[in-house]
Amino acid sequence: LTLLFLSFITLIKFSVHIEPWRIMISNSEDDRKFLNEYKPGPEDQKLRILLYGPTGAGKSSFINSVQTVLRGRPYSQALVDHTEGDSFTKEYITHHIEKDDDSFYPFILNDMMGLSKLKGVLVEDVELALKGHVKEGYKFNPETPLTEDNQFYIARPTPNDKVQILVCVIPADKISIMDSEVLEKIKNIRLKASALHIPQVTILTKIDDLPLEMHAKINVYAIKGVKEKMKAAQANMGFPLNCMFPVKNYHEEINMNREVDALILSAMRHIIQYGDDFIKFSQNRSEPKIDSL
Numbered sequence: 001l002t003l004l005f006l007s008f009i010t011l012i013k014f015s016v017h018i019e020p021w022r023i024m025i026s027n028s029e030d031d032r033k034f035l036n037e038y039k040p041g042p043e044d045q046k047l048r049i050l051l052y053g054p055t056g057a058g059k060s061s062f063i064n065s066v067q068t069v070l071r072g073r074p075y076s077q078a079l080v081d082h083t084e085g086d087s088f089t090k091e092y093i094t095h096h097i098e099k100d101d102d103s104f105y106p107f108i109l110n111d112m113m114g115l116s117k118l119k120g121v122l123v124e125d126v127e128l129a130l131k132g133h134v135k136e137g138y139k140f141n142p143e144t145p146l147t148e149d150n151q152f153y154i155a156r157p158t159p160n161d162k163v164q165i166l167v168c169v170i171p172a173d174k175i176s177i178m179d180s181e182v183l184e185k186i187k188n189i190r191l192k193a194s195a196l197h198i199p200q201v202t203i204l205t206k207i208d209d210l211p212l213e214m215h216a217k218i219n220v221y222a223i224k225g226v227k228e229k230m231k232a233a234q235a236n237m238g239f240p241l242n243c244m245f246p247v248k249n250y251h252e253e254i255n256m257n258r259e260v261d262a263l264i265l266s267a268m269r270h271i272i273q274y275g276d277d278f279i280k281f282s283q284n285r286s287e288p289k290i291d292s293l
């Protein structure tokens, strides 16, 4: 009986101790292979990933990080600012990533002006971008949305002008102090994207700025602070936990780091898979078709 009791206690202790909330299996080479081999269904279809989020969240840095990881060297095509204030990115910019054989990855990343209380991008403009109406190089005006008579307005968007996956970039260290107006804008953008059936993913940046030690070998998901921040993002903005990916961007370092790579590759693989689901969903839908969304 004592033996039975002791094994019962051990079992309880074991199940309490093992709390691998989200196991980070280090399959980054698998993720890299997936990204290298990915092709959206139709020949000339591109998968457009749109990034939005508060000013200074790390949107441009995330694009640079993806380029850095895929190209294996520091990359800073998307300009990044180190001062606090208005959004540094002002225009609608598409980033194409080159492969070793001089071709390009079939996914493209769109950067835009950040959200802020007064001077950021307007919810209406994000919606227009989702629908493919915003032309490359458009300089966002925080006062008024893009109108049909503007030369940067695409009247008849092609499937390649439209967004297939929307990514909200949130700085993990600022979730609890985010402005209520910015939160409101995020909620509204989420509603607009949902109405268009566009899938959504959240990237939590700056996990290295959380007051915790990010040990090189540690499973980032097992760190209590990260899980708490993800739960806060779920509570404040309604982001589902299974579509949320913590990352640390490459933004100051000159050397590559396998753990940093693994988080970015994993996030990108999920982004592409969700976006690809949407491409297939749009093709299979008879009413409305992808080019009339």
Ligand SMILES: Nc1nc2c(ncn2[C@@H]2O[C@H](COP(=O)(O)OP(=O)(O)OP(=O)(O)O)[C@@H](O)[C@H]2O)c(=O)[nH]1
Pocket (backbone or CB within 6 Å): 054, 055, 056, 057, 058, 059, 060, 061, 062, 079, 080, 081, 082, 083, 086, 087, 088, 089, 090, 112, 113, 114, 115, 205, 206, 207, 208, 209, 247, 248, 249, 250, 251, 252
């Ligand atoms: N510690 C840390 N800093 C980061 C990270 N990502 C970005 N940064 C820093 O955050 C600042 C803002 O980054 P950006 O990439 O310009 O942010 P953004 O979202 O593009 O900002 P806007 O274009 O102004 O809307 C820069 O100083 C970056 O170096 C990260 O993961 N960790």
Ligand SMILES: [Mg+2]
Pocket (backbone or CB within 6 Å): 059, 060, 061, 079, 080, 088, 089, 111, 112
């Ligand atoms: Mg930017």
